[in-house]
Amino acid sequence: MYKWFATKRILKGLFMYALLIFIMSALFNSVVETTMRAQIEEQVRLESMRLKSKNTTALQKFQAERREQLIKNNKLDRPIWERIVYRAINTITFNFGKSTIIKSSRGERDVLTIIAEAIPRSLMLFTAAAVFEILIGIYLGLKKAQKPGGSMDKTTSLITMIVYGMPTWWLAMILIMFFVYTVKLFPSSGVHSVPAPEGFMYILDMLWHTALPLLTLVLIGFWGLAFVVRNIVLGILQEDYIMAARARGIPENSVLFGHTLRTAAPPLITMSLLSLLGSISGSIIFEGIFSWPGLGNLYWIAVQQNDIPVLMGDLAITIGLYQAGLVILDLTYGFLDPRIKVGGKA
Amino acid sequence: MNIKDLGYWFRDFWAEFRREGSGLVGLALLILFLLVTIFENPLLPFKETNSRWRDITYWQDNPINAPPVWTNLFAQKKAARTINLEKGKREELTDDEGNSYVQDSFLYHFTADKAPLDIIFHSTIQGMVPYIIEVERPDGATIQLTQQYFEYSDTTPVRISVNNDGKDSLFTFLKIHDSEDNLSMVSSGSIRSTEILFNKAREGMAGSFEALKGNYRFIIKALVLDPDQFVLQDSHIVVTGSVSGLLGTDNMKRDIFSGLVAGLKWALFIGLFTSAVSVLIGVFYGIMSAYFGGIVDTIMQFIYQIFVSIPLLPVLIVVSAVFKPSIWFLIGVMVIFFWPGSVMTVRSMAFQIKEETYIEAARALGAGHRRIIFNHMAPLLIPYSFASMALSVPSAIVYESSVSLLGLGDASIVTWGQILHDAMLGNAILNGLWWWVIPPGLAIAIMGMTFAFLGFAMDRILHPKLRTR
Numbered sequence: 001m002y003k004w005f006a007t008k009r010i011l012k013g014l015f016m017y018a019l020l021i022f023i024m025s026a027l028f029n030s031v032v033e034t035t036m037r038a039q040i041e042e043q044v045r046l047e048s049m050r051l052k053s054k055n056t057t058a059l060q061k062f063q064a065e066r067r068e069q070l071i072k073n074n075k076l077d078r079p080i081w082e083r084i085v086y087r088a089i090n091t092i093t094f095n096f097g098k099s100t101i102i103k104s105s106r107g108e109r110d111v112l113t114i115i116a117e118a119i120p121r122s123l124m125l126f127t128a129a130a131v132f133e134i135l136i137g138i139y140l141g142l143k144k145a146q147k148p149g150g151s152m153d154k155t156t157s158l159i160t161m162i163v164y165g166m167p168t169w170w171l172a173m174i175l176i177m178f179f180v181y182t183v184k185l186f187p188s189s190g191v192h193s194v195p196a197p198e199g200f201m202y203i204l205d206m207l208w209h210t211a212l213p214l215l216t217l218v219l220i221g222f223w224g225l226a227f228v229v230r231n232i233v234l235g236i237l238q239e240d241y242i243m244a245a246r247a248r249g250i251p252e253n254s255v256l257f258g259h260t261l262r263t264a265a266p267p268l269i270t271m272s273l274l275s276l277l278g279s280i281s282g283s284i285i286f287e288g289i290f291s292w293p294g295l296g297n298l299y300w301i302a303v304q305q306n307d308i309p310v311l312m313g314d315l316a317i318t319i320g321l322y323q324a325g326l327v328i329l330d331l332t333y334g335f336l337d338p339r340i341k342v343g344g345k346a
Numbered sequence: 347m348n349i350k351d352l353g354y355w356f357r358d359f360w361a362e363f364r365r366e367g368s369g370l371v372g373l374a375l376l377i378l379f380l381l382v383t384i385f386e387n388p389l390l391p392f393k394e395t396n397s398r399w400r401d402i403t404y405w406q407d408n409p410i411n412a413p414p415v416w417t418n419l420f421a422q423k424k425a426a427r428t429i430n431l432e433k434g435k436r437e438e439l440t441d442d443e444g445n446s447y448v449q450d451s452f453l454y455h456f457t458a459d460k461a462p463l464d465i466i467f468h469s470t471i472q473g474m475v476p477y478i479i480e481v482e483r484p485d486g487a488t489i490q491l492t493q494q495y496f497e498y499s500d501t502t503p504v505r506i507s508v509n510n511d512g513k514d515s516l517f518t519f520l521k522i523h524d525s526e527d528n529l530s531m532v533s534s535g536s537i538r539s540t541e542i543l544f545n546k547a548r549e550g551m552a553g554s555f556e557a558l559k560g561n562y563r564f565i566i567k568a569l570v571l572d573p574d575q576f577v578l579q580d581s582h583i584v585v586t587g588s589v590s591g592l593l594g595t596d597n598m599k600r601d602i603f604s605g606l607v608a609g610l611k612w613a614l615f616i617g618l619f620t621s622a623v624s625v626l627i628g629v630f631y632g633i634m635s636a637y638f639g640g641i642v643d644t645i646m647q648f649i650y651q652i653f654v655s656i657p658l659l660p661v662l663i664v665v666s667a668v669f670k671p672s673i674w675f676l677i678g679v680m681v682i683f684f685w686p687g688s689v690m691t692v693r694s695m696a697f698q699i700k701e702e703t704y705i706e707a708a709r710a711l712g713a714g715h716r717r718i719i720f721n722h723m724a725p726l727l728i729p730y731s732f733a734s735m736a737l738s739v740p741s742a743i744v745y746e747s748s749v750s751l752l753g754l755g756d757a758s759i760v761t762w763g764q765i766l767h768d769a770m771l772g773n774a775i776l777n778g779l780w781w782w783v784i785p786p787g788l789a790i791a792i793m794g795m796t797f798a799f800l801g802f803a804m805d806r807i808l809h810p811k812l813r814t815r
Contacts, residue, residue: 016652165791188776281660289770299663
């Protein structure tokens with residue numbers, strides 16, 4: 001049963017991804033093609049520069065032929081709908097082409113390589129932050145729900161509202177100004193020092209660099225989560241079996257972490273994963289403030305250098321990751337809450 | 347539901363809202379923001395901020411990267427603040443030889459411990475004008491700072507900076523008072539004019555600054571050669587201090603407080619417009635999806651699914667980078683991605699309302715779909731969407747500022763995100779220019795907080811389930 005549900009959900013996710021890439025391909029078709037033509041022109045010029053021995057007419061002939069060949073290879077001479085489909089399929093199969101300016105750390109200009117370098121760094125930072133946020137958020141939420149309307153609940157709710165509209169990247173700027181330039185405690189940017197130290201020191205160095213971005217994300221992230229956890233748990237605490245458990249004399253902590261948390265698990269996990277997805281969707285450019293070389297920073301650089309292929313590849317990958325996240329979300333939910341799998345009406 | 351019902355509903359709502367402390371704070375802040383928007387013009391220290399934010403000449407009299415005026419309170423040595431001496435005393439004089447002069451004199455009361463960075467003289471001139479600037483110091487010395495000759499057939503604004511044009515005469519003044527040895531260290535090119543002008547006349551004044559406090563009288567004097575062709579008007583003086591304005595200046599000499607005030611209305615507009623339109627679309631989408639049900643519901647849910655599975659900020663960045671949109675286009679894109687936010691709750695509520703007997707009764711009476719949706723279902727559901735409307739205002743503001751932070755904002759307006767973008771470019775963080783980084787972001791955060799206060803308060807009232815026992 002679960003196998004069916006999982007297969008269906010994964011297929012739906014793949015279909016959605018393909019559909020979104022098609023929409024993207026149609027929307028950005030003209031700008032992508034302009035970049036492509038410029039790249040072809042550059043390639044033809046480079047190739048003709050190598051052929052110094054030829055005379056002018058032969059050179060011109062070679063250039064015209066080569067240009068036509070490249071245009072044909074890239075299907076730029078085909079009707080528009082065919083070009084859109086062709087490019088969408090290219091994107092879906094991770095064939096992003098070459099960047100115009102940005103290079104990978106080893107100097108390659110393949111967009112996929114550039115992005116593949118950035119993905120683990122982003123995932124590392126954001127998952128680490130999510131883990132901390134979830135732990136703190138659930139703990140705080142439970143405490144809040146235990147005494148709703150109490151002073152703890154009230155103050156933390158107030159702080160939740162205060163940080164509600166605070167941009168993560170702005171907090172990052174302030175923290176950098178304070179912790180990096182006033183109190184010289186943390187490094188200002190990057191994943192590790194240059195040159196990177198060896199062995200165990202490498203890990204320490206990396207942790208030292210991760211500390212401030214992580215702190216920023218967690219500082220803003222867990223409040224909202226705690227608030228949602230509070231509301232979910234508050235609903236469950238009013239159920240009869242909780243009262244029965246308390247009446248049986250089960251310790252309060254056991255009621256809270258055993259009985260309540262198990263029932264609250266499905267929506268809690270959904271919420272947590274959603275907050276992780278939300279940070280991919282909402283605060284990813286905060287990487288740029290820390291020059292943390294992940295996907296978000298790639299957006300900054302690609303925008304500044306006007307590197308369209310990298311921008312498009314980055315977007316495709318982000319959409320893909322987001323889709324994967326949504327699929328994982330539903331799969332875990334289905335796993336934890338058997339009612340979902342049946343596929344009855346929600 | 348008619349107008350009278352709405353009145354009752356509102357009175358009930360207000361009775362409960364009054365008890366929400368944070369909600370009232372939010373309301374007060376919102377009213378404050380609206381007042382600032384309405385009285386923007388009297389509040390703006392620089393009136394043309396909106397149209398000339400990116401015009402360097404408009405800001406040229408301000409100091410560069412200057413901290414706010416009130417930092418003087420915490421400083422040991424008080425810095426001179428930037429002020430604009432608008433009204434001069436106009437006099438028309440005739441000397442012994444029968445030459446007539448026009449002069450504008452300005453009184454500047456100098457009390458700071460540090461000299462101003464520059465004194466800038468502005469006038470509008472027509473005809474042949476020999477233009478002389480003099481200063482009377484508190485110690486009785488009179489220095490002729492500069493002498494220029496202008497000849498314009500049309501009225502033309504002129505700008506003279508003491509720092510550039512007064513160097514030679516102030517060096518002469520320095521030569522009278524200081525010793526040969528000290529003078530050998532400096533030249534007329536290397537001195538800071540204002541540090542001589544406001545210095546106590548004594549030996550060693552070339553090397554160190556000791557403020558001569560008191561009243562300085564600056565005189566703009568012009569010999570009238572041809573009375574028919576002579577215009578000297580609009581004279582005013584700007585004293586460029588090393589502290590400036592309520593919130594300092596940036597590296598383009600712009601007044602940050604003016605930028606904040608000018609950006610407020612855009613933040614408010616972007617947030618309110620985006621959230622109101624998108625929530626309304628979402629509400630009607632949800633109602634229609636639930637009301638029609640069946641195949642319509644399936645299709646509408648599928649479209650909804652497409653929109654919720656798009657990560658908004660990355661798409662917004664790429665769209666802005668590719669199309670270089672105006673603010674209207676950006677708002678449009680945000681609306682396209684914001685409306686799904688309220689669809690699901692409304693849909694599930696509409697499913698319940700749809701089954702109510704009064705809807706059945708309305709249908710039995712022959713009411714059309716439109717009448718049922720707009721007259722019987724929407725009025726019940728729209729109040730519930732107010733909370734989500736308020737709660738989606740901050741995200742719209744933050745998304746716009748995020749796009750602006752990347753430098754992709756609409757260049758024809760001033761927004762807080764753009765000020766922060768300039769701060770990033772101007773290395774404000776590295777140089778510790780906190781007055782350039784903290785206020786715009788704080789403004790975004792306070793704006794977000796305001797709507798969070800309002801939204802959460804409304805949420806508690808409209809969804810009683812969440813209320814604490």
